[in-house]
Amino acid sequence: MNEIKSKETVEKKSLIDEIQNQPYKAPLVNITEDENSFFIIADLPGVRKDNVELKIEENSLSIIGKVDFDKNAKSKFILREKRTGNYLRSFKLGDSIDQEKIEATLENGQLLLMLPKKESVKPRSIEIN
């Protein structure tokens, strides 16, 4: 549990300039772990592939997703449940994660991150001669 800790307060400085002055919301995530890696799945509905950015600064990982807002200002809302805003959420990375090997895929509005563990922390069995 200590490996990945979400950092709820996000410094404005770490944001990409484009969405700096726009409202943002934290995407919902699932975090799982198996022997070799950690996995983060984040919901980013409405975000195109070229509008997603992952930023690693020292030990913090930020997921940034820019939403294309409706240019159609002529429409008026009848029901509005979704909060408008871009997506932003940061996590602290533990020492056991190999930052060079992080992989990410975006599919169907879902961002899947694979954070492999370093070889030194993977469980291994030692053979007895």
Add this chain to the structure above:
Amino acid sequence: MTLVKCNPRRELFNFDREFNRFFRDFNRNFGMLRNEDDSSEVVEFNWSPLSDILENDDNFQIKLDLPGVDKKDVKISYSEGKIEIRGERKNESKVEGEKYHRVERSHGKFFRSFNLPSEVKEDKIKADFKNGQLNVVIPKSEKAKPRMIDVKVN
């Protein structure tokens, strides 16, 4: 004018009735409850996707957030002024020995229904699915579109 005996409890009953009505309407409008009369099919669902409904001169537009849902797993149906959207978000493959740290995203069956005004072109309802968002466009019938009428002043 007639005199009515004061009954403080009556006010209480009225309040209770109004209160119940409010929640029944609320649930129905947001797809939480089906009409009492069509109890033939009980819908079981685990979550409701967030929706926005927009209106312009020509169309109604319903936008739902369905990240990670397969296009094949979404079913949209329309009958008698009511549009129903249902489907399922499948849980990611559960691998043996996997440990969960955080589960914030809901999965399982979902269902939403919305009552539409009667003046829509029900055969021209269109939907597309992109980046985990479902967009349903419901064109208004000619009758419902706003018109400008020039009135001559003599």
